[in-house]
Amino acid sequence: MNILVIGPSWVGDMMMSHSLYQTLKVQYPNCIIDVLASNWCKPLLDRMPEVRQSLEMPLGHGDFSLRERYKIGKSLRDQYDMAIILPNSLKSAFIPFFAKIPIRRGWKGESRYIFLNDLRHNKKDYPMMVQRYVALGYEKNSIPTAKNLLCPTPYLTVNQDDIFETKQYFASQLSSEEGRLAIGFCPGAEFGPAKRWPHYHYANLAKALIKQNFAIRLFGSKKDHTISEDIRLSLPENLRPFCTNLAGKTSLSQAVDLIADCRAIVTNDSGLMHVAAAVNCPLLALYGPTSPQYTPPLSEKAVIIRLIKGDLIKIRKGTDSAEGYHQSLIDIQPHLVIEKLSDLLK
Structure with a gap:
């Protein structure tokens, strides 16, 4: 057939x-x-x-x-x-x-x-x-x-040769990672700013992780480049070399390889969240107005943080901050994410 x-x-x-x-x-x-x-x-x-x-x-x-x-x-x-x-x-x-x-x-x-x-x-x-x-x-x-109903887990095939080739392609951008494991951030969201964890929270998380000897990779489309750059520029100048903004610079296939190479991913509810789940990368998913009951990351290595209850709230831009962030995501403090991420990395 x-x-x-x-x-x-x-x-x-x-x-x-x-x-x-x-x-x-x-x-x-x-x-x-x-x-x-x-x-x-x-x-x-x-x-x-x-x-x-x-x-x-x-x-x-x-x-x-x-x-x-x-x-x-x-x-x-x-x-x-x-x-x-x-x-x-x-x-x-x-x-x-x-x-x-x-x-x-x-x-x-x-x-x-x-x-x-x-x-x-x-x-x-x-x-x-x-x-x-x-x-x-x-x-x-x-x-x-x-x-x-048995729902097979989605997966994407990856191999080390392709990952090596992609890392070689971005060797100059990733040169500061030597001796460090990479943690990936996916700070964008097609749904709008109300679906994003605030950039300043991502920056504080990046600061803590870099001090723990990790490197940070920022993933996303061209539309996510600005929010990713806001994260990088919010870091103290001496820490910025260890945070690489790849948003809009990779093809989707290259992003798959570089996500698969990460030690873990911290992400909003986004398409790249599902990609990270599909390459079996440990991930921490941050939910606000959207509901993980309908479209959760389909992975046993996924941990979800959501501080509110209920179904989807249809809102693209919140009124809780000048940037349009939703209060439910503002309330997820970096120390909580660091705690959950530490458990995940174990």
Whole structure:
């Protein structure tokens, strides 16, 4: 069976989708899995052995472009037996429909009844996103309940040769790390500043760790470069050489290698949090308005700090500080993070 998966748009969601691909290989042992997704996802999909290939989705997240979707669908005809649509949007169901794929499976969402012929209605029975993905790997009449649903842990393949090559590429930037183990920080968040641990807390944590003979690596996209630089420049000048701002300077594949090489990661609820979990790096995840009940880091080496209770609070910029930080994250003091991190490093 040839299966086309319409992949999600975000790094964290793409990482959680790996649990589905592993499930499909169990449910349909001889299946071939291709994933249609944005080109930036290719470095992740290339490290998932269950995926044969990633097909580039040329349209952006909010781009409707019905005509272009028809062309893409037409080009995929007679290649697949089943499509699994992970996004909930109406437009995400167009391409498998135009490709005339016989089985088109997905959750109910945005009035797409005529486009999906294997429609699932009980999404709320599966409270975690990874459970919702994995449930789509089963035939409709044989889906386990959430309590009994086995969700394979997402992982990315890494090897020491690739890590060595990537470290050589960034040798000049990482030259001050000699004799020190690296702790990675992922201080950005696509959700907005309300999802970020304050930069001054990160700086105080970095200061303490550098004095313990660690080096700090700051990871993120180009949009995270400024917040990462705020952290670095908040350090005393004599400590700055031991803190390297890599945000916006690495490819996603290079970031995977350098994260895998870290002794531990301290991170906001972000896509890179899920990457760190997938390379089995010990990580400390800091949550505020978002809820770890829905999208936690899927790793036995993950420790979560959240000081408030309840579900997701939909807020992009808080009113609790000039920078837009949320009070629940401001309240997570560096000494608490150092304590939890010390336990994790043991």
